[in-house]
Amino acid sequence: MSAPDPYDLLVIGGGINGAGIARDAAGRGLKVLLCERGDLAEHTSSASTKLIHGGLRYLERYEFRLVREALAERERLMRLAPHIIWPLRFVLPHDSGLRPAWMLRLGLFLYDHLTRLRALPGSQALRLTPDGLGAPLQPRLTRGFAYSDCWVEDSRLVVLNALDAAERGARIRTRTAVEAARREGGAWTATLHDGETGRRERVRARIIVNAAGPWVAQTLSRALSIEARPQVRLVKGSHIVTRRLYAGDHAYILQQPDRRIVFAIPYERDFTLIGTTDVPHDGGPGPVSISAEETRYLCACINRSFARAIGPDDVVWSYSGVRPLYDDAAQSASAVTRDYVLDLDADGPPVLSVFGGKITTYRRLAEHALERLHPHLPGLARAWTADAALPGGDVAGGDFEAFLRDLSARRPFLPEGLARRLARAYGTRVDRLLGDARTLADLGEPFEGGLTAREVAYLVRAEWARSPDDILWRRSKLGLRTGREGVARLARHLATEMAAAP
Template identity: 85%
Template sequence: MTASEPYDLLVIGGGINGTGIARDAAGRGLRVLLCERGDLAEHTSSASTKLIHGGLRYLEHYEFRLVREALAERERLMRLAPHIIWPLRFVLPHDAGLRPAWMLRFGLFLYDHLSRLKALPGSQALRLTCDGLGAPLQPRLTRGFAYSDCWVEDSRLVVLNAVDAAERGAQIRTRTTVESARREAGAWTATLYDAEARRRESVRARIVVNAAGPWVAETLLRTLSVEARPKVRLVKGSHIVVRRLYEGAQAYILQQPDKRIVFAIPYERDFTLIGTTDVVHEGGPGPVAISAEETRYLCGCINRSFVRQVGPDDVVWSFSGLRPLYDDAAENASAVTRDYVLERDLDGPPLLSVFGGKITTYRRLAEHALEKLRPSLPGLQPAWTGTIPLPGGDIGDGDFDAFCRQFAGERPFLPEATVRRLARAYGTRADRLLGDARTVADLGETFDGDLSAREVDYLVGHEWARSPDDILWRRSKLGLRTGREAVARLGRYVADRARSQRP
């Protein structure tokens, strides 16, 4: 591509939708530039409940198309990224006075049958008083059901889409803001500001994709000078993490008197993840944090159902994100559609804006986005992402345990916990990270949580990490195991490595 030749797509936003679109487009031979003003997955895409699921509760709102599409994607993504996506069994206790048992059974019947593929086991009824799955629960919860969905390392899903996009020719620029863009001479001219290099530059693109998440409307108005017609409803979702509440690999989905549901999910071996809330956010987009009221609410949800009680003092970490939902005028925040809306503006060079969506359906959203843009992309190559694994996902027949055993045999100097963590995070690409290392000493300086200098070098050089938070909370969750002194050392090390990456 020459300096004067425009990009085919300028994608604004480095969350799951932006990176998914960039990957799909780059794989179809398009010239793609993605700009993210912070880190990849810095906001909404790393603040999810970490589930690839059909959305059992969406059936109550008759969103059958969304559930069917999400269930199909659940099965597909398990095959494409088995290192960061894996099956998870959920226990749904029947709570007398809330949804009746027949309604739960019927909902699960629909859930089982809306999916055409059957890679996961179907639902079943449980006698919780006779089943070990009921052991953590209060004695009043005697009946329940089990069903299957999947876990996902959400921020790594974003990063791996960006990695694949870059390897297929896309330019991925983090810490780069699209300050303005205007239509002129049949294309978009955009002014970019690179915060690392502290410089501005002008680029041209035939099409702009606005995938700015919570900032989608603000980007339309302030950056692109386009009137924002569809409304965005910002809903804050918060989660808490406590020390492990129970034994076993199962998760729990708990009904609440306000008709919401809250998940309790095994997390990072020694913890339990609890969430989420649904709170209408009245302010503008930006960083958000859990409130004391939300913390009390989530603790109360656990205390209604579990034998072990928790309080705010038990919370070891919390995180919050803003969901940029398409405003369908629903009164209850929990009832606002999680489906996505793609709006195309053809008043000159094309603009496509993404509203809403959920992490499970990001790949289909990307396909639909490019289909919307097909009239402006003559000769667009066919869709391809439904069959090609994400980086590191090519682990043979998808047997993760077998892959771990093979990996451990090839690197016998690594502790078992490290083998499993690296295999989960990087899949087959763990070999690229480790390179010629044959001893622990070969990995260089070590930080808490078995993080090595060699892994940090890989994350800085190949995954755009530029700060301790990028590494400890988005590329991994090692922040749960890292002390202040190690964070300070890591910060100095990352800064040195990041400087060496600058052009």
């Protein structure tokens, strides 16, 4: 019996870059296998500030190409996934003694005009009055500016890219590590380890894409026996979440004396997200957590501008991630470029390694990756993702509110908050989850936060969910509304659900 044909691409890493490359490649007809040692978006890609943005602060470092590309992608992604990406207005108070007003005005002018695409409103000068946008701020902050960017459900963006890749023929393997790979017979032979069953198997692939994020250099040296040429610089970014600090759907971008900026963003209706830090990370690339010093720093950033002071006791949740940035020899962690570098080793069957990058530009990064691999993939089809909606994103006219009204009319048994959460998470695919349900009872056993047995079954069957954390923190943020007993009950139900799954 002959050996099966090798995969065209073996993608290592189930973060946003790996999922984006797998989707693009599968849509061009390539045979793709993606392996992720944990869950999709388990590390860096779920630890972002949840923004699709050009990166206003990158203008200070003259990264005009990166900002222009990111702004164009911001407009594009908003059209392709309006259920998980939507506009967000930012208020930037002018803080005397820091950046002068003329500099802020110039930066915002460039931000408005670096791209010809203008779906979002431009910037404007503001008077920050106590009964308006200045309400949560200290009285000394009376002037400022407003501009637009977008919010994104980051881990769902990863899952939807993987889902689309799978529907276009890619094989997605979570809880599966690539232990080793070697070049032989004109292709790569890789040993995979299934973390759930303990089984090992060998697969062959013509090309490896190393999108292992913080593990990119480690994967090259340990698994592929290749010395990394570009160097990765690990930077830890942490965020805190508090009870809601102010009314309104707008965010604040707050300047700091160390020239960093910190965001305060409405989060999951009842909370405020605050971040991020930029701390050099000298440890391993594995899971990280916020330090007491980082927590105090973020609280102090808020207290410098907001009238209501907060402290560590006000933090209801925190999360941290390690960013695998390309080492451009910048002196401070916050100054390291967020641009990406694609390193191709073609001394035999190729391996393409991804260094750096940001969530906003993942789609263009995937296109550029396949451009680099084009000489090794004769007959590669043309790029296609610029106009292809992500799963659930084919909302008529991009009008999410109209879609939500229609859902509520068709499914009147759904409470308003639940209908909105499901529409945001699943978009036009929400009916695949709801099926023939006509009452809340039809959705099965209820869990905390509005989760139901039917949604759990859908996430196991369609979105690779395997653990309570997969569901409560990456497929949703219902962990904010679920206590310890609720997690334990979900874990018991999930074990039964997975045992019954095909």
